[in-house]
Amino acid sequence: MEAWMNTISPFVRKVKILKSSSLSGEWVDYDHVFTYIEQGEADFILNGVKYLVQEGDVLLMSPFMSHIIRTTSAAPVIQYIFHFDLYYDGERSAWTETGITMDKQRQIPEREMRLASLLPISHLRPADRIELKRSFLMMHKASLDERGNNALLMKAVCIELLFLFLKGQINSGSHEGKMTKGWVFIERTISFINGHYWDPQLDNASISKHAGISTNHLSFLFKEQLNITIHKYLMHVRIEQAKQRILEGGKTLTVIAREVGFSGIHLFSRAFKAMVGVTPSHFQASNSKLWK
Incomplete structure (x- = not known):
């Protein structure tokens, strides 16, 4: 483990569960986006590289990584998603909405890009999927509760889910993407x-x-x-x-x-x-x- 990983203090901005049946457009976010595929299959185009993702896959998109989703299965794609900053910052923590709405959001601290060099996809083993879903649903419930101590709970769960993502990288050799034509x-x-x-x-x-x-x-x-x-x-x-x-x-x-x-x-x-x-x-x- 790299030394800087001991210093992270995540701030979870938004937690949601989405169900989609077709292309919904292109997204570019100022924070990290963690996505677990609970159901279905889809093409994820990340900065022009296409990955075929399916149930049990996790994607981690760094700030300003453009992403497009296109479902490729008959079943709708169900995604467990949360947005987060890798390090807590007082000013950034006040930004509760996702999507870029202010010029200052385009100024990314260098330390927020420390995960950008990772392969953006992991494939989890069945036991780890169960653990991820249990933890994510705990985070989702906490995000709906406005009590102050839930921010600490979401931080702890975020670190746990990042660990599962990194653990799944070992099994992701078959998920290498290819540059999208044109x-x-x-x-x-x-x-x-x-x-x-x-x-x-x-x-x-x-x-x-x-x-x-x-x-x-x-x-x-x-x-x-x-x-x-x-x-x-x-x-x-x-x-x-x-x-x-x-x-x-x-x-x-x-x-x-x-x-x-x-x-x-x-x-x-x-x-x-x-x-x-x-x-x-x-x-x-x-x-x-x-x-x-």
Whole structure:
């Protein structure tokens, strides 16, 4: 064990259990993301390297490691996830939300990158999976309780789960990933869409022009590597942005539709229902308690 490992003092920021059936976009976080696969199989693309993960695998993503998930099994993927800092810092501990919302979050202390050189995937033996799930569920329960001593419990569990990840590295030789074909163009496209989804004129031609590749070839790469069309990914980003605005409250659906790139409320409503399963107005009514 390296000497610096004796100095770590983790701060657990968020604990959650997610169930997903399809690609949900690209994430880049300012903290570490620990993910255990409880069910299903998926391709994880981490900084352009693709790993096929399945039940019993653990992924550890360092700050600013971009990651895309695409399910590859009939069963939805269930992930046990927690976000954490490797070292406690008073200012950073006040950042309770995940995702980058402030410029200062882009300034990563050097000591937070000490795990970045590790292979980001481990495969756990059955006995270790049982131990991990028991500990994670204890952490999850503690995260829902606001009593002060639970922060210490979550810190202790975080160290235990990091140990299980490192222990599983011994069994991860078969999980070496390979560079995703055309990743530079896919990443460029995703970044451009995330920054320009609000433009109603955004289409495959303008997106591929920015990516520096032909429209046909970019469409081929998206379908081959992510199993999704460029247009569907754009729709996903727009609808996710719309959902966030609806939950925040204070704006009409017409205004929200315009802000996320739809030329009219009717087109927005049809796209929203096709992707979410309910109309925007129904979604708004069902979640009104979150923002009233």
